[in-house]
Amino acid sequence: METRITQLLGIRYPILQGAMAWITGWEIASAVSNAGGLGTIASATMEPDQLVDGIRRTRASTHAPFAVNIPIRLPSSEAAVEVAIAEKVPIVVLAAGDPMTYAAKLRRAGILVLQVLFSLEMADRSREAGVDAVIAMGVEAGGNLGPDELSTLVLVPQVVRRTGLPVVAAGGICDAQGFVAALALGAEGIQMGTRILATRECTVHPNYQDALIRAGDVDTTVTGRSTGLEFRVMKNGLAKKILTMEKDGRSREDIDALAIGGLRKAAVDGDVDMGSVMMGQVSGMISDVVPVAELFDKIMRDSSARLREMVKYVEP
Ligand SMILES: Cc1cc2nc3c(=O)[nH]c(=O)nc-3n(C[C@H](O)[C@H](O)[C@H](O)COP(=O)(O)O)c2cc1C
Numbered sequence: 001m002e003t004r005i006t007q008l009l010g011i012r013y014p015i016l017q018g019a020m021a022w023i024t025g026w027e028i029a030s031a032v033s034n035a036g037g038l039g040t041i042a043s044a045t046m047e048p049d050q051l052v053d054g055i056r057r058t059r060a061s062t063h064a065p066f067a068v069n070i071p072i073r074l075p076s077s078e079a080a081v082e083v084a085i086a087e088k089v090p091i092v093v094l095a096a097g098d099p100m101t102y103a104a105k106l107r108r109a110g111i112l113v114l115q116v117l118f119s120l121e122m123a124d125r126s127r128e129a130g131v132d133a134v135i136a137m138g139v140e141a142g143g144n145l146g147p148d149e150l151s152t153l154v155l156v157p158q159v160v161r162r163t164g165l166p167v168v169a170a171g172g173i174c175d176a177q178g179f180v181a182a183l184a185l186g187a188e189g190i191q192m193g194t195r196i197l198a199t200r201e202c203t204v205h206p207n208y209q210d211a212l213i214r215a216g217d218v219d220t221t222v223t224g225r226s227t228g229l230e231f232r233v234m235k236n237g238l239a240k241k242i243l244t245m246e247k248d249g250r251s252r253e254d255i256d257a258l259a260i261g262g263l264r265k266a267a268v269d270g271d272v273d274m275g276s277v278m279m280g281q282v283s284g285m286i287s288d289v290v291p292v293a294e295l296f297d298k299i300m301r302d303s304s305a306r307l308r309e310m311v312k313y314v315e316p
Contacts, residue, residue, distance in 0.1 A: 001300065004166035005189035008112065008133060009091060010065045012036030013296050015179075016135070016168055018193030019069030019093060020143070020278075021045045022267045023204045026054045028292070030061035031201035035293040040067040040093055043080040045264070051080060055087045065090045067114070072097025085109040096144060099129035107132075114168070118146020123159045133166040134159060135191050140172030142194045142280035145222065145230040153185065160186035174282040176302030180310070194280040200291045205270035209289055211236075211277055217284035223259070227252040234277035238262055 005014040017024065017032040019042035029039030039062070041054045051068070058066050068089050070080045073096050081102050084092050092106050095116035103113050107130060115126040116135045126134050136159040138152025139145055152171040160167045169182035170191035182190045197204055198212055211234060221239055224230045226246040233239050238258070245255050259276065266275025290298075 003188035005133060005168060008166060009038055011038050013300060014168075014189030015296055015299065016040065016067075016093075016170075016189060016191040017196050018141075018143075018170060018191045019044075019067075019095070020193055020197070020204075020267075021071075022264050023197070023202065024069075025203065026057035026061060028196065028199070028202050029054075029066050030058045031199075031292045032196070033058070033062040033064035033066045035296045036064075037292075037296055038065060038067055038091070040069050042069050043083075044069070044071050044074055044076060046076070046080070048079045048083050051083045052087060055083070055089055067091035067093050069093040069095060070102070071095045072099070072101050077102070081106065084111060093135065094131070099126045099131055103129035103131050116170070117159070118150060118155070119148055120158055120162055122146075123163050127163050127165065131165070133168065134163060135168040135170050136187070137191070138169075138171035139222075139232070140281040141170055142220070142232050142283070143278045145232055147228065147230060149222075149230070152182075156182065156185040156187050172280060172282055174285055176299050176306050178282075179299050179303050180306050194282050195286060195295065196292070197279065198286050198289045199295060200289060204267050205272075207270035207272045208267055208277060211272040212279050212283050213287055213289070215279065215283040215286075217281075220279060220281055220283060224255075227255055229256075231276070231278060232280060234272070234279055234283070236275075236277055237273040238276060 003014045013036040015037035017040050019040040021042045021044035024042045029041045032039035043051050068084050070077050091112045093114045099115045106113050113131045114133045115131045136156045138155050139149040156169045166188045168189040168191050169187035173190045174195035221235045223242045262276030265271045266277045
């Protein structure tokens with residue numbers, strides 16, 4: 001399948017693996033790239049030497065393109081940008097911050113730049129910064145959310161119209177139905193995070209995968225609305241405690257003291273009650289752990305079947 005996203009990134013399927021801090025290193029990134037999608041290393045919690053190692057191991061495990069994700073606002077971003085340039089990574093996905101900070105520098109170094117965004121204001125800023133493509137992420141997604149909580153269904157078509165850039169839809173997509181819906185909205189690719197957590201090659205703690213598989217339709221919630229640091233997470237002991245503190249008007253410092261380090265606790269140590277189990281609403285739709293290649297092949301296969309069925313509605 002060809003879209004502007006596959007052409008731009010040099011990948012077989014227009015499927016991007018969302019970066020997930022503490023979770024997506026070279027193992028899953030290379031598996032995704034080998035399966036025809038775009039694998040992404042999350043740099044957020046890595047020291048520069050760990051990132052260099054991750055990039056080199058990815059290169060040793062795949063000949064296909066891969067990306068490094070850099071959350072702009074984090075203190076680690078400057079060093080990650082330097083590493084990406086020095087290691088000549090083909091693609092950088094910028095997130096959580098102003099694309100103006102690094103986009104021009106990365107592009108001058110010959111690196112393709114994608115920006116994750118949540119609003120049209122960020123879409124305008126991304127276009128001004130000269131990024132090559134954007135990832136429009138709706139409120140269904142797991143992890144850090146935009147403060148205005150636009151849904152993928154509403155955000156994607158507006159970003160398509162506004163920017164004219166190739167758009168990747170993210171948030172709430174885990175299968176062919178979501179993939180076809182994203183294309184219908186004008187997106188030319190999808191990014192998945194939560195679905196990737198439930199793959200064989202994902203190195204997240206098994207307790208995290210089990211919690212995801214067990215989760216139902218209403219088992220996620222959003223914490224941090226009162227502090228301006230919104231995260232979609234599983235409703236567990238930690239989330240309930242944070243929500244109570246927010247209701248009681250507790251300070252950001254108090255809440256941060258409880259929340260910081262939560263993702264590591266869940267994803268690395270396996271504490272799925274008092275750790276932060278970030279996952280999207282689609283966790284309620286996921287009931288198995290599958291190899292990445294199988295997942296992608298099924299999405300592509302089922303998408304053509306779904307499209308053929310849908311054509312019958314409009315062309316009787
Ligand atoms: C556990 C977890 C950690 C995440 N960490 C990051 C990150 O470090 N950088 C980033 O840009 N996005 C991050 N995200 C967002 C994902 O890359 C992706 O855009 C999102 O999961 C897509 O929505 P979905 O969960 O509905 O598939 C994270 C998401 C999850 C679930």
